[in-house]
Amino acid sequence: xxxxxxxxGFVKAPQDLAAGLFLIALALFAFWLGSNLNPGTLRSMGxxxxxxxxxxxxGITGVVLTVNAFLLNGSAxxxxxxxxxxxxxxxxxxxxxxxxxxxxxxxxGGSLTAPALGILGAGPLAIMVSGFASPETKxxxxxxxxxxxxxxxxxxxxxxxxxxxxxxPIIFGY
Amino acid sequence: MGDLFSNxxxxxxxxxxxxxxxxxxxxxxxxxLIGVLPGVGPIATIAMLxxxxxxxxxxxxxxxxxGIYYGAQYGGSTTAILVNIPGEATSVVTTIDGHEMAKRGxxxxxxxxxxxxxxxxxxxxxxxxxALGAPLTKVALFFGPAEYxxxxxxxxxxxxxxxxxxxxxxVGMIFVGLLLSTVGQDLETGTERLTFGWSELSxxxxxxxxxxxxxxxxxxxxxxxxxxxxDVVKGSIGSLLPNRExxxxxxxxxxxxxxxGSILGILPGNGALLGPFASYTIxxxxxxxxxxxxxxxxxxxxxxxxxxxxxxxxxxxxxLTLGIPxxxxxxxxxxxxxxxxIVPGPQVMTKSPNLFWGMVASxxxxxxxxxxxxxxxxxxxxxxxxxxxxxxxxxxLIFCCIGMYSxxxxxxxxxxxxxxxxxxxxxxKMGFEPAPLLLGFVLGKLMEENLRRAMxxxxxxxxxxxxxxxxxxxxxxxxxxxxxxxxxxxxxxxxVVFTE
Numbered sequence: 001x002x003x004x005x006x007x008x009g010f011v012k013a014p015q016d017l018a019a020g021l022f023l024i025a026l027a028l029f030a031f032w033l034g035s036n037l038n039p040g041t042l043r044s045m046g047x048x049x050x051x052x053x054x055x056x057x058x059g060i061t062g063v064v065l066t067v068n069a070f071l072l073n074g075s076a077x078x079x080x081x082x083x084x085x086x087x088x089x090x091x092x093x094x095x096x097x098x099x100x101x102x103x104x105x106x107x108x109g110g111s112l113t114a115p116a117l118g119i120l121g122a123g124p125l126a127i128m129v130s131g132f133a134s135p136e137t138k139x140x141x142x143x144x145x146x147x148x149x150x151x152x153x154x155x156x157x158x159x160x161x162x163x164x165x166x167x168x169p170i171i172f173g174y
Numbered sequence: 175m176g177d178l179f180s181n182x183x184x185x186x187x188x189x190x191x192x193x194x195x196x197x198x199x200x201x202x203x204x205x206x207l208i209g210v211l212p213g214v215g216p217i218a219t220i221a222m223l224x225x226x227x228x229x230x231x232x233x234x235x236x237x238x239x240x241g242i243y244y245g246a247q248y249g250g251s252t253t254a255i256l257v258n259i260p261g262e263a264t265s266v267v268t269t270i271d272g273h274e275m276a277k278r279g280x281x282x283x284x285x286x287x288x289x290x291x292x293x294x295x296x297x298x299x300x301x302x303x304x305a306l307g308a309p310l311t312k313v314a315l316f317f318g319p320a321e322y323x324x325x326x327x328x329x330x331x332x333x334x335x336x337x338x339x340x341x342x343x344x345v346g347m348i349f350v351g352l353l354l355s356t357v358g359q360d361l362e363t364g365t366e367r368l369t370f371g372w373s374e375l376s377x378x379x380x381x382x383x384x385x386x387x388x389x390x391x392x393x394x395x396x397x398x399x400x401x402x403x404x405d406v407v408k409g410s411i412g413s414l415l416p417n418r419e420x421x422x423x424x425x426x427x428x429x430x431x432x433x434x435g436s437i438l439g440i441l442p443g444n445g446a447l448l449g450p451f452a453s454y455t456i457x458x459x460x461x462x463x464x465x466x467x468x469x470x471x472x473x474x475x476x477x478x479x480x481x482x483x484x485x486x487x488x489x490x491x492x493x494l495t496l497g498i499p500x501x502x503x504x505x506x507x508x509x510x511x512x513x514x515x516i517v518p519g520p521q522v523m524t525k526s527p528n529l530f531w532g533m534v535a536s537x538x539x540x541x542x543x544x545x546x547x548x549x550x551x552x553x554x555x556x557x558x559x560x561x562x563x564x565x566x567x568x569x570x571l572i573f574c575c576i577g578m579y580s581x582x583x584x585x586x587x588x589x590x591x592x593x594x595x596x597x598x599x600x601x602x603k604m605g606f607e608p609a610p611l612l613l614g615f616v617l618g619k620l621m622e623e624n625l626r627r628a629m630x631x632x633x634x635x636x637x638x639x640x641x642x643x644x645x646x647x648x649x650x651x652x653x654x655x656x657x658x659x660x661x662x663x664x665x666x667x668x669x670v671v672f673t674e
Contacts, residue, residue, distance in 0.1 A: 016340075019604040023346050030353055033368045043634030045626050047360035047367055054353045061346040068342070078603045084398035085599055088391065088571065089592045095575040096588035119576070126575060127568040134398055136564040145565050149572055161229070163580040 013074025016065050023062030030055040087133035095126035100166045118168035119158065123150040182304055185531030189539055194237050197230060198536050201238035202543045205245020210252055210555045211566060212259040216486075217609070218393045219246035220506045221385040222570070225577035232514040233529045237536040239510055240490075243503060244540050247486050248292065248548060251479055252555050255284045256411075264482045267450040271467060271474030280420075282412035284475050285552055287424050289545050290416075291476045292483035295432040296541030299487035302436055303494070304534050307523060310495035314520035317496075319627035320638050324648040326621050329498045331652040332441060333613050335659040344610045347601075351614020352621070354379050361623060374586055381509035382578065383587055384615060387594025388601075388608045389502075390574050394567050395599045411556070414549050420472045427457050427477035435481030439488030441500065449485035450478035487537055494530060495520060498617070502609035505616040 011017055030051060040046025068074075096102070101116030117125065127146040131137040157163045167174055188194060204226070208219040223242050227235040247264070254265040255272035268288065275284040317325070334344040357368045358378025369375040416424065434456065435449035457477045458467045467474050490507075492500045497519030499505040511518050516529070523530045548555075578588045598608050632638035640646045 015605045016343075019343060019346070019606060022604060023350070026350065026353075030368060033370070034356075037365060037367060041634060042629050042636065045629060047363050047365040050622050050625075051353070051356045051367055054349060054356060058346065058349040058353055061342060061349055065342055065346065075605060078605075080600070080603050081395075081399045085395045085596055088395050088398070088567075089596050091568075091571060092391065092575055092592035092595070093589050095572075096579070096585040096592070099575075099579055099585050099588070100583075102585055123572055123576075127572055130568045130571050133395075134564050134567065136562070138564070142565070142568065145568070149569055153572060153576055157576050157580065161226070163229070163576075164583055165576065165580060 013069040014077045015075045017069035020062045020065030027055045027059030084133045091126045091130035095122045098122040116169035118166040120168040181531050185535030188528050188532030189535040197234045197238040198241045201241025202245040205242035206249040209246030209249025216246035218389045221389040225581050236533050241540045251288050267454045267478040271471050274470035282414040283416040286414040287416050287476045288479040291428040291480035293545045295480040295484035299484045300538040311520040311523050319624040320645045323624040324645040328648045328652040347610040348614035351611040352618040355615045355618025383590045387591040388598035391595025392598030424476035427473040428480045431477035431480035432484045435484030436488045439485030449481035453477040453481035502612050505612045508616050
């Protein structure tokens with residue numbers, strides 16, 4: 001993937017092409033999802049009417065973008081980072097899984113259980129995992145920061161605002 | 175006129191209650207705190223702090239949210255002046271001359287004039303909101319489902335035309351937003367729509383999940399990409415009060431900026447965004463020596479900052495009177511109101527005057543608080559600006575996670591937000607702006623409801639939209655706008671406004 005070069009040659013606006021194809025794919029997907037819904041008539045619209053119309057509109061926009069990408073000059077594709085998005089997402093999911101425990105059903109039956117760590121566990125864990133997202137992370141510093149933030153968040157959200165966040169079910173039972 | 179004063183008096187009696195004063199104060203403080211963080215603009219700030227307001231009563235919640243909004247906007251200007259990073263689009267202009275002033279040791283004066291100008295603009299806009307509120311609400315009473323539908327179409331058209339970047343992509347985002355709004359149970363029949371048969375989605379995509387994902391998490395991911403190059407002003411900030419010469423240069427730009435910002439702010443679409451740009455252009459044109467601009471001209475801070483704040487406030491007018499959010503921030507407000515069980519629209523003023531006028535009055539109080547709490551606290555904000563991003567982003571993440579979880583005490587919400595964060599990041603990479611998506615999402619349900627009602631009343635005859643005069647007029651404005659927007663020469667000018 002080149003950076004900031006104007007698309008030369010056949011595809012004149014690679015970014016628009018990607019955007020257009022994405023919209024078309026989304027439209028087809030939504031259309032397929034909504035295909036079993038009854039559209040009704042204009043006089044009495046059914047549940048399927050709007051999803052169908054809007055999917056069509058999304059699709060048309062996608063087609064226009066795609067066609068434009070071959071006609072008008074536009075931006076090249078942006079470089080897509082890998083590390084940041086991946087670890088930020090993992091950190092959030094880890095928080096979600098461990099804040100009060102979670103059962104992940106496995107395809108072959110049975111399930112995988114995430115422990116209920118509560119704010120005292122899930123907080124620092126998520127912070128430490130998120131550290132992988134940046135090349136500038138200093139681990140010692142982040143560790144101390146994670147503890148400080150957890151104390152602060154517990155004091156603020158749990159004690160001051162009285163939100164029903166589990167403290168640490170695995171240790172205290174609540 | 176007498177009505178106006180008695181209404182405002184009611185408003186102040188609500189807003190001045192100890193509870194609401196505290197909420198307003200908390201909103202302004204936390205809003206500024208988050209808004210000061212480089213790269214975190216008002217939309218992201220409100221999205222992140224939305225969960226904090228859910229446990230409060232509706233009036234208090236809206237007062238706090240409005241405070242968060244002004245606070246974030248104000249914090250954004252501080253960052254723009256001191257670090258040369260615009261927290262959001264509206265403070266782009268402020269970076270041009272504001273940061274130049276800061277480099278010359280006049281950071282204090284730039285911050286001071288931006289606070290004073292904003293306060294003046296805020297006072298003016300508050301009165302304007304109060305004055306225009308009642309008459310506009312009366313107009314809204316003539317609106318049937320067909321008119322509402324057309325009004326929303328017009329609002330969305332404005333949003334695309336005034337959006338930044340590619341119009342066609344903005345249109346695409348609006349449609350995707352509308353599509354997302356159809357997920358969940360059908361309003362009339364209760365049929366599950368586009369839910370994959372997944373019970374988590376049967377109530378539709380949660381507003382907070384979408385907003386926090388697309389604006390909060392996506393923003394964090396995006397900021398991680400840019401290697402940290404912060405140009406925090408070193409040395410002293412200098413006196414916060416502008417000197418006499420600076421004052422003399424500033425007061426006319428403040429007046430003009432306030433007026434321009436107020437008018438543009440009422441426009442649906444991103445009207446508030448245009449204010450600072452328009453103000454800057456005008457000040458530059460009117461200046462005796464335009465070459466000073468870009469090198470630290472105080473007029474280039476005073477005008478746009480006033481316009482910015484005035485527009486931020488007048489953009490509440492369409493929301494409060496017609497129930498139509500003119501931009502993404504107001505879309506967040508609609509989301510917050512709906513969660514609180516209030517349907518935005520003309521009936522809010524008659525059914526809950528306390529809420530309506532209390533919020534209007536709190537706007538003025540909020541502005542006063544910002545002036546009083548921020549100027550002495552500037553030193554603290556500067557320290558905060560020196561916190562490196564490698565520590566800032568984990569803190570933001572954990573705040574957002576806790577916030578998301580505590581809305582419904584549902585860990586799945588947190589994970590869904592992660593998904594929307596990733597999706598938001600990829601959308602930006604494809605050159606899409608997420609703001610129109612949120613607008614489409616918020617208006618989607620209302621539009622469907624009104625469209626279906628209108629069709630039932632008109633027995634399925636689409637011509638009802640052009641036969642009813644009000645509806646026809648609104649649609650005509652929309653068509654006119656679209657045709658203006660697609661004429662290439664004007665399109666080019668529009669780009670100039672945004673790149674200048």
